[in-house]
Amino acid sequence: MSAPDTSIAAAVAERLHRSRAAATVLATTTGRQRTDALIGIAAALRSSASLIIDANRRDLAAGRETGLATGLLDRLLLDDARVEALAVAVEDIARLADPVGQSVRGQALPNGVRVDEIRVPFGVVGAIYEARPNVTVDIAALALKSGNAIVLRGGSAAAESNRAILAVLRDAVAAAGLPADAVQSVDDFGRQGGTELMRARGLVDVLVPRGSAHLIETVVTESLVPVIETGSGVVHIVLDASAREDWAVDIVNNAKVQRPSVCNAVETVLVHRDAAERLLPPVLDRLAESGVIIHGDETVQRLGRDVVPATDDDWATEYLSLDLAVRVVDDLDEAIAHIRRYSTGHTESIITSDQANAERFLAEVDSAVVMVNASTRFTDGGEFGFGAEVGISTQKLHARGPMGLAELTSTKWVVRGSGQSRG
Numbered sequence: 001m002s003a004p005d006t007s008i009a010a011a012v013a014e015r016l017h018r019s020r021a022a023a024t025v026l027a028t029t030t031g032r033q034r035t036d037a038l039i040g041i042a043a044a045l046r047s048s049a050s051l052i053i054d055a056n057r058r059d060l061a062a063g064r065e066t067g068l069a070t071g072l073l074d075r076l077l078l079d080d081a082r083v084e085a086l087a088v089a090v091e092d093i094a095r096l097a098d099p100v101g102q103s104v105r106g107q108a109l110p111n112g113v114r115v116d117e118i119r120v121p122f123g124v125v126g127a128i129y130e131a132r133p134n135v136t137v138d139i140a141a142l143a144l145k146s147g148n149a150i151v152l153r154g155g156s157a158a159a160e161s162n163r164a165i166l167a168v169l170r171d172a173v174a175a176a177g178l179p180a181d182a183v184q185s186v187d188d189f190g191r192q193g194g195t196e197l198m199r200a201r202g203l204v205d206v207l208v209p210r211g212s213a214h215l216i217e218t219v220v221t222e223s224l225v226p227v228i229e230t231g232s233g234v235v236h237i238v239l240d241a242s243a244r245e246d247w248a249v250d251i252v253n254n255a256k257v258q259r260p261s262v263c264n265a266v267e268t269v270l271v272h273r274d275a276a277e278r279l280l281p282p283v284l285d286r287l288a289e290s291g292v293i294i295h296g297d298e299t300v301q302r303l304g305r306d307v308v309p310a311t312d313d314d315w316a317t318e319y320l321s322l323d324l325a326v327r328v329v330d331d332l333d334e335a336i337a338h339i340r341r342y343s344t345g346h347t348e349s350i351i352t353s354d355q356a357n358a359e360r361f362l363a364e365v366d367s368a369v370v371m372v373n374a375s376t377r378f379t380d381g382g383e384f385g386f387g388a389e390v391g392i393s394t395q396k397l398h399a400r401g402p403m404g405l406a407e408l409t410s411t412k413w414v415v416r417g418s419g420q421s422r423g
Contacts, residue, residue: 004196008189012196015184016124016151016203022179023123023149029178031098034144037176038094041141042087044172048164049083055164056133063131063157071261071320072131076158086137093141093387099405100147114416119409121147122205126197127390128219129210130155136165138381138388139208140183144173146408151204152185153194155211162187198223208403210391213318213344228403231368231394232318233263233346235376238335238361239283240352241274247373248279248351249286255349255375257290261320263392264347264379268315268325270335273299276328280304284326292322299328315342332357336364343367345394347379368394368401 026034045052056078063073099119106116125148129135136154143150154162166185174180186193197204201224209219213232220227237255239248255266271280276299284294284304294300295310304326314325315338329335339348349371350361358372369379369392379402381389386404393399399407 004192008192009196012186012189012193013200013203015186016197016200018181019124019149019151019184020203022181023121023147025179026144026147026149026182027121027123029147031100033176033178034098034147035094037144037173037178038090038141040172040176041137041144041169042090042094044168045083045087045090045137045165048168049080052083052133052161052164052168053078053080055160056158058160059133059158062160068131068157069320072157074259074261076131076133076161078133078161082134086134089138089382089388090141092382093145093405096145096387096405098145099409104411111420112418113420116414116416117411118414119406120412122408122410124149124151124204125408126151126153126200126204126207126225127210128153128155128194128197128207128215130212130215131157132210133158133161133165135210136162137169139390140169142386142388142390142405142408144178144182146405148408149182150184151197152183152187153197154185154187156187156190159187195222198225201225208390228391228393228399228407229395230391230403231263231344231346233265233392234268234316234318234342234344235264235266235346236268236270236339236343236348237266237376238332238339238348238350238352239269239271239275239279240332240350240354240357241272242353242357243272243275243279243351244353245279245282249282251349251351251373251375252283253286253290255377256287256292256324257322258375258377260322262377263318264376265320266324266349266376267317267319268327268338268342270338271300271326271328272332272335273328273330276303280326280328287324290322292324294324294326296326297328300326318344332360336361339365339367346392347371347376349374349376368392 102119104117169183170180204225207225209216280303294307295314296307301307345367347369381402390403
């Protein structure tokens, strides 16, 4: 491995110092100022849509030439509808309540001193992600609304898209009277830019990775900056013995097919043996109509058409494609045991008419999001009312599940006295 380029290290450090200065300015702004900046960003995204889409076409062409996976190409794609969706998401974030200064708890002590815990920005947030230009907008908007400066490392696959979006964001922020350096990128420094971002303890307050399991593991293990870990999604749906057929068919198909390249798409379906003969034929037929390739055990192979024999690797695979692993289990105990072994702790759902089994599933399954009778595709910041999301945290410290504005804040204690001294 070649030695780090000291000139790049110095340049990244200088840029991060500017981010720190911008964060100091943001900490003194009002919620109205930050909201106005977001409204300006939404308008700028719409007026610059053709420029952004042209840049994205260059990334897509390069991705196809280099053999980028179909799922990543889908995540990379920006068209008129997706740019408009980004603008709408920014407007949704703008309308949310300002988290900065919100009281978490507080009380007046017997001696008259008042103590209050309030939300404050982290300061400088770093984000490392790949082939997801929408993340550039989502994270920047959430960071600005919560009073944080953001430093982005979006990867080479989306380099042209991110460069165009970054220019739009910085111009809009400056036009709103806020420091343009509140939104910065280290993409122009290549791989070393990401490395320096991970080493920038003291300049960057927290780092959020989004992407493949390999990328996330690299950031978690190599970063000196505190990391909020977002996870890959080996997501499960359990079809209980009492599951309604129409719900099972519609929910499984939606969770797999609506957008298979994202982390909340279902990857494994577990079917109670008592319901296999009843549920598997209609569920598998609907999936086949949608072009899904089923990787199944012996019972699934018997009840379905053109089923690929499942291997142990299938149960641990995040396909991000129109592939689905299906297994028949003897009971809910076996389903929960399977989830404990193979889940990445993202999202799990059970389809059931048995209230006791529903409550047991919710209590015993230890994932960031657990559901009853709903598609796993609902695990999303926008669907949860956050406007957008920083990512889906699968860790247990600070944040868990979809991360919105509150998850981009820390707290501090404010103490107000009137001359008291401790005895």
